[in-house]
Amino acid sequence: MLELRSITAGYARNAPVVRDVSLTVAPGESVGLLGPSGCGKSTLARVAALLHRPDSGTLLLDGEPVRRWRHRAPREKRTAFGVVFQQARLSADPRLPLTDLIAEPLRATGRGDEVPGRIAELAPVVGLTSDLLTRRPHEVSDGQLQRACLARALVLRPRLLVCDEMTAMLDASTAAALVAAVEDYRAATGAALLAVGHDRTLLRRWCDRTVAWDSLI
Numbered sequence: 001m002l003e004l005r006s007i008t009a010g011y012a013r014n015a016p017v018v019r020d021v022s023l024t025v026a027p028g029e030s031v032g033l034l035g036p037s038g039c040g041k042s043t044l045a046r047v048a049a050l051l052h053r054p055d056s057g058t059l060l061l062d063g064e065p066v067r068r069w070r071h072r073a074p075r076e077k078r079t080a081f082g083v084v085f086q087q088a089r090l091s092a093d094p095r096l097p098l099t100d101l102i103a104e105p106l107r108a109t110g111r112g113d114e115v116p117g118r119i120a121e122l123a124p125v126v127g128l129t130s131d132l133l134t135r136r137p138h139e140v141s142d143g144q145l146q147r148a149c150l151a152r153a154l155v156l157r158p159r160l161l162v163c164d165e166m167t168a169m170l171d172a173s174t175a176a177a178l179v180a181a182v183e184d185y186r187a188a189t190g191a192a193l194l195a196v197g198h199d200r201t202l203l204r205r206w207c208d209r210t211v212a213w214d215s216l217i
């Protein structure tokens with residue numbers, strides 16, 4: 001269970017871009033957060049995934065208040081989340097072949113021995129063939145790179161997925177494939193989802209419930 005209570009967050013002192021917003025994602029639930037460009041959805045998503053410390057408010061994970069964000073957050077809390085961003089190229093180390101990009105969270109948590117097994121399981125789930133896995137980001141398309149970023153988000157088997165405009169840069173068939181991969185993962189594991197975007201049709205089809213940004217403020 002993820003609960004955001006009265007979250008205020010931003011990037012400059014006394015200039016919040018998110019003001020007093022509350023949102024709950026129940027275990028296994030999928031919630032779509034809809035809003036226009038620039039309203040603060042991504043900022044709230046980053047707070048929810050422990051990547052951005054709010055100025056005020058409380059975030060509860062399974063009823064327990066989170067007190068530390070980013071690298072200071074306890075590992076078991078950080079690894080509860082898998083996050084996929086809109087711009088795969090900004091979130092991928094350009095030096096890493098896709099296989100190492102997907103494996104990053106395993107190596108960072110001392111679970112390097114699981115890499116071959118997890119890559120073999122995840123590559124077909126996200127639709128990456130073995131020839132693509134050895135290429136670096138500049139040698140693959142945006143859609144192929146986003147497939148790898150989704151695999152990276154799934155590699156530690158998170159309980160909560162945060163997809164921030166995951167499909168916004170993709171063609172319709174790649175978008176559908178990635179949404180299907182997320183839903184297969186959720187069906188198999190019971191993971192919850194916070195999907196952020198501005199595409200009402202997509203989020204309404206994808207999620208159990210959609211919340212309009214305007215209704216939160």
Ligand SMILES: Nc1ncnc2c1ncn2[C@@H]1O[C@H](COP(=O)(O)OP(=O)(O)OP(=O)(O)O)[C@@H](O)[C@H]1O
Nearest residue numbers: 011017035036037038039040041042043044165198
């Ligand atoms: N790193 C940053 N530093 C300063 N301001 C930022 C930063 N990131 C975002 N902002 C500002 O915060 C506001 C909210 O941005 P945010 O990315 O959360 O909106 P969004 O609703 O996700 O927009 P979009 O749908 O266009 O991605 C915007 O005015 C943006 O310019």
